[in-house]
Amino acid sequence: MGWRRRSSSWATVCVSPFADQCSRRGPHATIERVTGSETDLLPGITAHTTQTERLRVHWLEAGPPEGVPVILVHGTLSTSRFLEHVPAAAPSRFRFVLPDMRGFGRTEPLPIDATRGL
Numbered sequence: 001m002g003w004r005r006r007s008s009s010w011a012t013v014c015v016s017p018f019a020d021q022c023s024r025r026g027p028h029a030t031i032e033r034v035t036g037s038e039t040d041l042l043p044g045i046t047a048h049t050t051q052t053e054r055l056r057v058h059w060l061e062a063g064p065p066e067g068v069p070v071i072l073v074h075g076t077l078s079t080s081r082f083l084e085h086v087p088a089a090a091p092s093r094f095r096f097v098l099p100d101m102r103g104f105g106r107t108e109p110l111p112i113d114a115t116r117g118l
Contacts, residue, residue, distance in 0.1 A: 079105030
C-alpha cells in the first residue's frame with residue numbers, strides 16, 4: 001500500500017498493490033482526521049474518515065504508526081466505540097485500527113452492489 005503524507009492531519013492513499021498503477025491513476029482514497037464531535041474519545045484514540053469512490057468509512061486509530069497493525073472489527077448492532085477501551089490495555093508495540101462497518105456508526109449505509117463483488 002503506498003502512502004504519501006501531505007500534512008500531519010491527513011494522507012492520500014493508493015490501495016493498489018502495484019505502485020505503477022498508483023502513479024498512473026492517482027489517489028484512490030483520502031484519509032482525514034475527524035475533529036469536533038469526537039472530542040469524548042479516550043486518550044490516545046484518534047478518529048478518521050476515509051472517502052473512496054464508493055463509500056465513506058469512519059474508523060478509530062490508536063498506537064504508534066510504525067506499530068504492528070491490529071484490526072478490531074465490531075459485531076452486529078455495535079460500532080468501533082464499543083472496542084475503544086481495548087488499545088489502552090494492550091502493549092504499546094501495537095497499532096490498532098477500529099473501523100465502523102458499513103451502515104454502523106459514522107460509516108455510510110450504502111447498499112452492497114453484488115454485481116461488482118463484495
